[in-house]
Amino acid sequence: xxxxxxxxxxxxxxxxxxxxxxxxxxxxxxxxxxxxxxxxxxxxxxxxxxxxxxxxxxxxxxxxxxxxxxxxxxxxxxxxxxxxxxxxxxxxxxxxxxxxxxxxxxxxxxxxxxxxxxxxxxxxxxxxxxxxxxxxxxxxxxxxxxxxxxxxxxxxxxxxxxxxxxxxxxxxxxxxxxxxxxxxxxxxxxxxxxxxxxxxxxxxxxxxxxxxxxxxxxxxxxxxxxxxxxxxxxxxxxxxxxxxxxxxxxxxxxxxxxxxxxxxxxxxxxxxxxxxxxxxxxxxxxxxxxxxxxxxxxxxxxxxxxxxxxxxxxxxxxxxxxxxxxxxxxxxxxxxxxxxxxxxxxxxx
Amino acid sequence: xxxxxxxxxxxxxxxxxxxxxxxxxxxxxxxxxxxxxxxxxxxxxxxxxxxxxxxxxxxxxxxxxxxxxxxxxxxxxxxxxxxxxxxxxxxxxxxxxxxxxxxxxxxxxxxxxxxxxxxxxxxxxxxxxxxxxxxxxxxxxxxxxxxxxxxxxxxxxxxxxxxxxxxxxxxxxxxxxxxxxxxxxxxxxxxxxxxxxxxxxxxxxxxxxxxxxxxxxxxxxxxxxxxxxxxxxxxxxxxxxxxxxxxxxxxxxxxxxxxxxxxxxxxxxxxxxxxxxxxxxxxxxxxxxxxxxxxxxxxxxxxxxxxxxxxxxxxxxxxxxxxxxxxxxxxxxxxxxxxxxxxxxxxxx
Numbered sequence: 232x233x234x235x236x237x238x239x240x241x242x243x244x245x246x247x248x249x250x251x252x253x254x255x256x257x258x259x260x261x262x263x264x265x266x267x268x269x270x271x272x273x274x275x276x277x278x279x280x281x282x283x284x285x286x287x288x289x290x291x292x293x294x295x296x297x298x299x300x301x302x303x304x305x306x307x308x309x310x311x312x313x314x315x316x317x318x319x320x321x322x323x324x325x326x327x328x329x330x331x332x333x334x335x336x337x338x339x340x341x342x343x344x345x346x347x348x349x350x351x352x353x354x355x356x357x358x359x360x361x362x363x364x365x366x367x368x369x370x371x372x373x374x375x376x377x378x379x380x381x382x383x384x385x386x387x388x389x390x391x392x393x394x395x396x397x398x399x400x401x402x403x404x405x406x407x408x409x410x411x412x413x414x415x416x417x418x419x420x421x422x423x424x425x426x427x428x429x430x431x432x433x434x435x436x437x438x439x440x441x442x443x444x445x446x447x448x449x450x451x452x453x454x455x456x457x458x459x460x461x462x463x464x465x466x467x468x469x470x471x472x473x474x475x476x477x478x479x480x481x482x483x484x485x486x487x488x489x490x491x492x493x494x495x496x497x498x499x500x501x502x503x504x505x506x507x508x509x510x511x512x513x514x515x516x517x518x519x520x521x522x523x524x525x526x527x528x529x530x531x532x533x534x535x536x537x538x539x540x541x542x543x544x545x546x547x548x549x550x551x552x553x554x555x556x557x558x559x560x561x562x563x564x565x566x567x568x569x570x571x572x573x574x575x576x577x578x579x580x
Numbered sequence: 581x582x583x584x585x586x587x588x589x590x591x592x593x594x595x596x597x598x599x600x601x602x603x604x605x606x607x608x609x610x611x612x613x614x615x616x617x618x619x620x621x622x623x624x625x626x627x628x629x630x631x632x633x634x635x636x637x638x639x640x641x642x643x644x645x646x647x648x649x650x651x652x653x654x655x656x657x658x659x660x661x662x663x664x665x666x667x668x669x670x671x672x673x674x675x676x677x678x679x680x681x682x683x684x685x686x687x688x689x690x691x692x693x694x695x696x697x698x699x700x701x702x703x704x705x706x707x708x709x710x711x712x713x714x715x716x717x718x719x720x721x722x723x724x725x726x727x728x729x730x731x732x733x734x735x736x737x738x739x740x741x742x743x744x745x746x747x748x749x750x751x752x753x754x755x756x757x758x759x760x761x762x763x764x765x766x767x768x769x770x771x772x773x774x775x776x777x778x779x780x781x782x783x784x785x786x787x788x789x790x791x792x793x794x795x796x797x798x799x800x801x802x803x804x805x806x807x808x809x810x811x812x813x814x815x816x817x818x819x820x821x822x823x824x825x826x827x828x829x830x831x832x833x834x835x836x837x838x839x840x841x842x843x844x845x846x847x848x849x850x851x852x853x854x855x856x857x858x859x860x861x862x863x864x865x866x867x868x869x870x871x872x873x874x875x876x877x878x879x880x881x882x883x884x885x886x887x888x889x890x891x892x893x894x895x896x897x898x899x900x901x902x903x904x905x906x907x908x909x910x911x912x913x914x915x916x917x918x919x920x921x922x923x924x925x926x927x928x929x
Binding site for chain 1: 624652656657658662667670671680682683684685704810841865867869870872873883884
């Protein structure tokens with residue numbers, strides 16, 4: 232690295248083309264024959280010419296970098312979609328000449344917003360992807376105020392007007408409830424989050440809708456709300472199983488997999504056979520739940536598609552300064568049926 | 581964003597300090613009183629001054645960015661440490677003024693190496709973190725050849741001389757085997773990878789060592805090698821359980837959790853009680869395995885510590901152009917004992 236920097240002129244001389252041709256090919260401003268292009272790039276690599284990226288971005292005022300920070304999962308909990316979501320975004324971004332820059336998710340609100348401000352103020356990113364978007368999201372408010380491009384993976388309040396892509400969680404839960412109705416269940420309980428959860432409220436619309444279509448009025452005791460953790464799923468299910476026989480649920484729809492797994496353990500503790508005596512479904516299709524005993528039925532998000540579409544939307548926004556419609560996109564999840572809702576054994580290939 | 585750019589002079593006038601003071605505070609070249617510093621930053625934010633990051637990095641020839649790409653897990657498989665490893669690296673990097681830039685893991689070797697070359701040639705990163713390092717790692721060869729800073733999460737062949745941090749997988753498996761010996765097991769099998777796997781060979785040294793210490797010579801049939809997947813763990817365990825009674829294992833050490841879970845299902849299929857009739861241990865402490873039935877005993881990597889140390893090592897390398905010793909660091913994992921090796925029931929709080 233102590234070698235003197237190779238110049239564009241040297242590359243041009245060695246490749247036998249003009250300085251202008253090399254410059255334009257490197258900056259993707261003209262198309263030349265495939266052979267010429269290959270020869271130029273070979274020469275670039277052979278000589279170790281470094282296109283001066285920072286000088287270029289100084290001229291274009293663009294960093295070709297997108298910022299993303301996300302809420303970490305607890306160390307013993309899975310982030311069910313992280314790997315695939317990131318890989319999908321990396322790939323979509325790379326195809327358009329962009330990279331993803333990640334930064335820590337600060338839990339203090341001030342530090343958290345300061346991280347966004349610093350990235351904007353230093354010109355390090357051209358836009359952001361926000362995930363875990365909630366009501367009155369302070370990040371969304373900040374970026375709207377600064378008129379800085381971003382796309383949400385998730386909606387906020389309707390008056391916070393920004394482009395977003397979201398999984399139709401209501402549709403996902405509706406699929407789960409309809410599947411349970413088809414299995415003959417009539418008393419279907421829900422393990423839900425507190426009503427302050429935007430994502431939870433979206434998902435619960437599907438519970439209400441599916442039961443309504445079936446002419447079933449849910450008993451208030453069927454809806455249990457709490458933190459979306461294993462212990463809550465376990466305890467809430469014990470409560471459900473203690474209800475009088477005539478209103479005791481035979482099926483449980485959980486808004487996430489962790490609560491569903493707590494529910495499975497509660498049913499087992501009561502000596503019930505999960506899938507036969509109590510049907511249970513989750514949400515997220517977390518890796519490894521296919522190996523649970525019994526394997527967990529769950530709602531799967533089309534994560535790859537979300538990553539691709541979020542980046543496409545964000546880059547249109549950045550590059551065109553506006554968005555081609557639509558910029559509010561709901562993507563339908565699917566239901567993966569396994570033994571926890573049917574009683575069927577795990578098939579091992 | 582169409583507003584004219586705020587200048588440093590305007591910030592200085594508004595904050596009531598000299599142009600030089602503002603410039604030096606922003607570039608962290610001098611210390612001033614806390615009040616002055618706060619006033620300057622407040623003014624920077626209030627006026628929306630954007631420190632010209634690209635101009636600065638043009639002068640310093642440094643991007644303050646670290647590159648990282650990793651092998652994606654299959655969509656239904658967990659990457660057990662991804663979230664925590666990334667968060668730890670983001671945090672350590674941020675504390676020293678660096679960000680992490682991620683890019684896709686190309687499966688074609690040519691494209692894969694080209695991605696590294698492009699990031700170097702365009703000056704977008706100052707160094708790399710490599711994970712899943714294997715024998716004769718082509719990324720390590722490329723970066724050594726280019727004399728470009730990187731740190732491996734994992735070792736390669738001894739003659740590829742670069743700084744690395746690795747989990748002492750041999751020690752982890754040794755802990756698992758010693759735990760099984762303490763439970764009274766004498767015939768302990770291993771579900772391993774092919775001998776071409778550097779990580780697998782490191783882990784297997786612990787199996788050999790622990791048995792040797794106990795004066796046990798492993799029967800060749802106890803060591804089953806194959807792809808580290810669920811189906812292999814399942815099938816290999818059926819084979820182990822078909823061995824004649826006098827050499828049939830009563831315990832299985834798997835080199836990863838997925839094989840261990842396949843092993844659990846095989847034991848259950850044979851009507852065995854896992855933990856009592858057959859003890860099984862895994863490796864990775866993958867999120868959700870604490871909810872398996874029975875919960876899986878597993879080796880846990882100190883992921884947070886690895887992320888912190890990798891970034892510290894890499895930044896020393898980048899900033900000092902050399903490394904303070906040691907630059908080959910082995911970190912000890914720990915064993916998390918659960919029901920799959922003891923027969924104890926899951927405790928639910």
